[in-house]
Amino acid sequence: MVGRPAEFGGEARGREARQRAVKGMTLIQTPGGPRSILVLALLALGAGCEADPARFRSNLMFARKQEETVGEKLSPRQLQDVADALAALFGTPDDPYVIPGGGLGLDALLDARRLKFAAGPVGRDQSAEAGGLYRQHCVHCHGVTGDGAGPTAAFLNPYPRDFRRGIFKFKSTPKGSRPTRQDLHRTLVEGIPGTAMPSFRLLPEGELEALIDYVIYLSMRGEVERALLEETADLDAEGGERLDTSPENLIEEKLASVVRRWQAADGQVTPVPPPPTLDPVAAAARGRELFFGSIANCVKCHGELQLGDGQVDDYDDWTKEFYDWAKAPDAAVRRAKVDELVALGGLSPRTIRPRNLRTGVYRGGRRPLDLYWRIHDGIDGTPMPGSLMKPEGAPLEAKGLTPEDIWSLVEYVRSLPYDALSRPHAPPAYGRDRM
Amino acid sequence: MGRFWSILFLAVPVLGVGCFVCAAMSRSWPLYNHWFPRDISEHGHVIDDLFTFILLLTGLIFVATSLTLVYFLWKYDARQNAEPVKYTHGSHVLEVVWSILPAATLLFIAIYQMDAWAAAKMRRPMLPGPDGRLETEDDIARPPLAAVTGRQFEWRIAYAGADGVVGTRDDIFTVNDLHVPLGEEIVLEILSEDVLHSLFLPNVRLKQDLVPGMRQYVWFRPLETGTYDIVCAELCGWGHYKMKGRLTVLPRDQFDRWLAQKWAEQELSTYTAERGE
Numbered sequence: 001m002v003g004r005p006a007e008f009g010g011e012a013r014g015r016e017a018r019q020r021a022v023k024g025m026t027l028i029q030t031p032g033g034p035r036s037i038l039v040l041a042l043l044a045l046g047a048g049c050e051a052d053p054a055r056f057r058s059n060l061m062f063a064r065k066q067e068e069t070v071g072e073k074l075s076p077r078q079l080q081d082v083a084d085a086l087a088a089l090f091g092t093p094d095d096p097y098v099i100p101g102g103g104l105g106l107d108a109l110l111d112a113r114r115l116k117f118a119a120g121p122v123g124r125d126q127s128a129e130a131g132g133l134y135r136q137h138c139v140h141c142h143g144v145t146g147d148g149a150g151p152t153a154a155f156l157n158p159y160p161r162d163f164r165r166g167i168f169k170f171k172s173t174p175k176g177s178r179p180t181r182q183d184l185h186r187t188l189v190e191g192i193p194g195t196a197m198p199s200f201r202l203l204p205e206g207e208l209e210a211l212i213d214y215v216i217y218l219s220m221r222g223e224v225e226r227a228l229l230e231e232t233a234d235l236d237a238e239g240g241e242r243l244d245t246s247p248e249n250l251i252e253e254k255l256a257s258v259v260r261r262w263q264a265a266d267g268q269v270t271p272v273p274p275p276p277t278l279d280p281v282a283a284a285a286r287g288r289e290l291f292f293g294s295i296a297n298c299v300k301c302h303g304e305l306q307l308g309d310g311q312v313d314d315y316d317d318w319t320k321e322f323y324d325w326a327k328a329p330d331a332a333v334r335r336a337k338v339d340e341l342v343a344l345g346g347l348s349p350r351t352i353r354p355r356n357l358r359t360g361v362y363r364g365g366r367r368p369l370d371l372y373w374r375i376h377d378g379i380d381g382t383p384m385p386g387s388l389m390k391p392e393g394a395p396l397e398a399k400g401l402t403p404e405d406i407w408s409l410v411e412y413v414r415s416l417p418y419d420a421l422s423r424p425h426a427p428p429a430y431g432r433d434r435m
Numbered sequence: 436m437g438r439f440w441s442i443l444f445l446a447v448p449v450l451g452v453g454c455f456v457c458a459a460m461s462r463s464w465p466l467y468n469h470w471f472p473r474d475i476s477e478h479g480h481v482i483d484d485l486f487t488f489i490l491l492l493t494g495l496i497f498v499a500t501s502l503t504l505v506y507f508l509w510k511y512d513a514r515q516n517a518e519p520v521k522y523t524h525g526s527h528v529l530e531v532v533w534s535i536l537p538a539a540t541l542l543f544i545a546i547y548q549m550d551a552w553a554a555a556k557m558r559r560p561m562l563p564g565p566d567g568r569l570e571t572e573d574d575i576a577r578p579p580l581a582a583v584t585g586r587q588f589e590w591r592i593a594y595a596g597a598d599g600v601v602g603t604r605d606d607i608f609t610v611n612d613l614h615v616p617l618g619e620e621i622v623l624e625i626l627s628e629d630v631l632h633s634l635f636l637p638n639v640r641l642k643q644d645l646v647p648g649m650r651q652y653v654w655f656r657p658l659e660t661g662t663y664d665i666v667c668a669e670l671c672g673w674g675h676y677k678m679k680g681r682l683t684v685l686p687r688d689q690f691d692r693w694l695a696q697k698w699a700e701q702e703l704s705t706y707t708a709e710r711g712e
Contacts, residue, residue, distance in 0.1 A: 139624055172706065190610060193591065198677065198678075199589045199610040199611055202611060202680070269706065272705050275705075366608060367701055367702065367703045369704050372704065
């Protein structure tokens with residue numbers, strides 16, 4: 001079992017600070033009279049301001065998983081080595097940076113000035129430069145570490161995204177690729193309808209760009225942390241082996257491979273051919289056939305009535321990674337495992353629901369373009385697969401879908417919310433309607 | 436302390452009135468821009484007049500009661516009065532007077548504001564019916580320009596589109612970004628997806644709670660172009676403060692162009708590496 005990390009000490013220090021403040025008050029109280037009441041009130045206001053600097057949380061769930069995999073516990077020193085290496089590479093929440101590695105070309109992806117703009121406590125510094133955007137807008141759900149486990153996360157369904165795996169759902173690139181900056185920008189501006197992620201359309205462009213940088217930064221940090229935890233778990237700790245913290249390993253291997261995946265995203269965008277000019281009704285009918293057909297087989301999860309009630313007992317990848325080994329036939333054992341995960345900073349696992357296609361709510365965007373990408377590329381981190389495409393010039397009977405097929409599916413999906421079945425009741429006429 | 440407390444209590448009406456005077460002279464420090472936001476609507480002045488009337492009425496009573504209180508504090512200060520306290524069973528006449536006067540005032544306000552209420556909440560703008568004339572039996576309610584749905588924590592807006600009906604395939608969707616044409620009666624259908632919200636357009640003096648499961652209509656006629664705020668005026672959860680939107684008033688032709696552009700963006704269906712989205 002891994003130990004609780006040092007950052008949990010914050011509470012005790014806060015209490016001491018408050019006690020100091022209380023002592024200070026009793027000293028000043030003695031003169032008496034109404035003036036001292038005022039002084040007291042001011043003091044009481046000031047006493048709450050002392051706070052510990054924010055810290056990144058270790059990925060204890062993943063560390064625990066490594067322990068399960070290698071069958072050995074990680075020593076505190078191993079965890080500390082990983083934390084030190086991460087701090088050297090990425091800094092702290094108040095002072096983030098990414099070490100400028102030799103020729104990684106990071107500057108195009110992460111701008112130091114923008115990172116500072118997004119990081120740190122909310123407010124302005126002495127030169128009136130605004131800062132702390134991430135903590136102002138994002139942190140209560142996505143957490144200081146970007147682990148999707150901020151204070152409000154447990155009350156949301158679906159849970160907020162954990163950035164630390166580098167997996168993002170709604171993007172223009174295939175499964176397994178990183179999103180482009182434009183994809184992240186779109187999510188920020190449009191929000192994700194049907195989830196708790198709101199739109200940040202009214203933020204100035206510079207603030208949006210800074211937040212995108214910071215999300216990529218948190219994501220890279222999380223990915224490197226995972227790689228380091230995997231590496232350290234494989235070491236023979238008792239035999240005195242320590243994590244290799246040389247720049248060759250940390251920067252040129254671990255960081256570089258993460259950075260390369262992000263840099264590749266722009267070149268991986270799935271091109272979308274213009275839709276064929278088809279009769280919409282015929283296209284929707286063809287889409288319906290494909291929906292129930294054996295190749296696209298959408299019906300398996302989205303259900304015969306497209307209500308998202310096909311397969312409802314699956315999990316998303318973020319949950320699956322940990323829930324798989326927390327599964328046990330005995331309910332009591334399973335509960336204990338889940339409690340253990342929650343104690344390590346996780347959230348109680350929930351199954352993932354396939355989308356109900358009849359509500360007209362499209363999380364990744366409602367443009368035909370977005371729906372094409374969703375069907376063609378699948379949704380990363382979820383059981384929604386990408387489409388098996390027919391190779392160009394393949395014979396008619398070859399297995400797979402053509403771009404026309406995908407456009408037919410898009411048309412069918414877009415027609416569903418306006419289907420009679422989706423609106424079984426005529427909207428009631430209120431007295432006020434007639435006035 | 437002597438008469439210290441009566442002086443302290445005198446500060447209440449003085450500061451209270453001072454605050455309002457400062458705010459009303461909204462061009463001056465320290466309460467710059469603390470009076471009403473700019474009214475750009477046709478009916479907004481009715482609401483403002485009601486507000487001012489009630490403010491003056493309550494202000495007068497506030498000052499009068501405060502001064503009476505100060506007077507009594509001053510006059511009957513313990514150090515200045517050696518006589519023992521006298522007790523009284525009160526005055527029936529006074530009791531009746533100060534019960535009837537406020538009741539009558541409240542009744543007056545209730546009747547006086549009725550027309551403003553009806554205009555804002557009941558008299559929905561109409562379109563002429565088949566007979567081609569307004570204010571006849573067959574008038575039809577003006578259909579909403581858009582449906583505004585509040586959800587934690589944003590405003591989702593669906594424009595009726597070409598067919599003029601919200602809820603069909605040609606609806607145009609935006610978030611937090613409401614554009615309306617200048618000088619026309621704007622009717623909005625307002626809904627809530629989750630909890631209580633309140634749609635507040637300060638510059639057109641419009642505020643209406645949104646109740647989940649309830650379809651309501653609000654209307655206004657904007658008379659100035661520009662960009663104004665949309666805010667949520669009902670505490671709806673931890674993100675209530677971030678539930679902001681933007682109201683943009685445009686001349687009709689620009690509005691139509693904007694709507695057509697939104698529609699084109701929404702129907703975007705190709706991507707090539709050279710052209711981008």
